[in-house]
Amino acid sequence: MTKPVALITGATAGIGKAIAEALAPEYSLIICGRRKDRLDEMASELNTETVALNFDVRDKEAVNQAIRSIPESFSRVAVLVNNAGNAHGLDLINEGKLEDWDAMIDINVKGLLYVSREVIPGMVSRKSGHIVNIGSIAGKEVYPKGNVYCASKYAVEAISEGMRIDLNPHGIKVTQVCPGLVNTEFSMVRFKGDQEMADKVYKGMTPLYAKDIAEIVAFCLSRPAHVNIADLVVLPTDQASSVVVNRENN
Ligand code: NDP
Ligand code: 8X3
Numbered sequence: 001m002t003k004p005v006a007l008i009t010g011a012t013a014g015i016g017k018a019i020a021e022a023l024a025p026e027y028s029l030i031i032c033g034r035r036k037d038r039l040d041e042m043a044s045e046l047n048t049e050t051v052a053l054n055f056d057v058r059d060k061e062a063v064n065q066a067i068r069s070i071p072e073s074f075s076r077v078a079v080l081v082n083n084a085g086n087a088h089g090l091d092l093i094n095e096g097k098l099e100d101w102d103a104m105i106d107i108n109v110k111g112l113l114y115v116s117r118e119v120i121p122g123m124v125s126r127k128s129g130h131i132v133n134i135g136s137i138a139g140k141e142v143y144p145k146g147n148v149y150c151a152s153k154y155a156v157e158a159i160s161e162g163m164r165i166d167l168n169p170h171g172i173k174v175t176q177v178c179p180g181l182v183n184t185e186f187s188m189v190r191f192k193g194d195q196e197m198a199d200k201v202y203k204g205m206t207p208l209y210a211k212d213i214a215e216i217v218a219f220c221l222s223r224p225a226h227v228n229i230a231d232l233v234v235l236p237t238d239q240a241s242s243v244v245v246n247r248e249n250n
Contacts, residue, residue: 002221003028003048006221007077009057009115010084012038014184015134018042018210019081022218031076032066032084032115033067036241043173049074054202057084057111058103067118080119083113083134083158087149087190101148106154112159120163124170124195131167133215135178137233143242144241149190153178157231164230175220180235181245204247 083123123129139153187198
């Protein structure tokens, strides 16, 4: 193995897939997600040595087994990108669905922790590594009906800070990248396949695209050893905050 190894969760779509494509020239990849067909297709198309791990981040046994199944030649994970996650629903706090709340806490928070817990000890023993957590503007400011999704992303912010503090003695970098509106499958998942509702999110404005975030992650990873980009917010030019979006320019 000549290239360092990067493990990316949620690599089957959107931001994670774009990160895999952006990192392929410099890294061997471990790509993760639930949709096996997509992982297999990507593994054959990414122009680098690739291992596909098919598991649900909610299932701690599956996470444990998947990470332990990594072949020896890929086992020294240099970069962990905790990207898997979604919003489920957009409801007032008094009307929210418990299954949506469970999904967001279980995937965005507990899933990130399960994967991290498996990968970080190796980084600690090697005294090197870089963890990139995909947070959100939703982890910086709460917006109407964002309640539990925002809470899950506030948790990513707290966990990122906690990781940075606890891993500081071990020379491990921790970066949080917090995007605003990015046009991916995110809104289709949030609105449970309602294309009209999903399209409305980006109507009349130019959103970010997955590639924009991937380029930023690649930039963060490419800084010299003594430089850590700790926390980075990136918004579309048409977006000033979670709720202030200029939809008059397009
Ligand atoms: P997508 O819906 O396009 O991609 C989500 C990815 O997460 C997929 O690869 C999906 O893979 C994976 N995933 C979802 N649930 C699970 C699960 N239970 N187990 C394993 N993998 C899972 O959304 P984005 O690319 O936009 O989202 C990626 C990250 O970016 C998320 O953390 C999101 O919160 C964050 N983000 C997104 C923004 C946006 O506007 N789009 C803005 C700010 C942050 P599969 O279904 O195959 O398992
Ligand atoms: C995704 C961005 O504003 O839809 O995290 O919550 S937002």
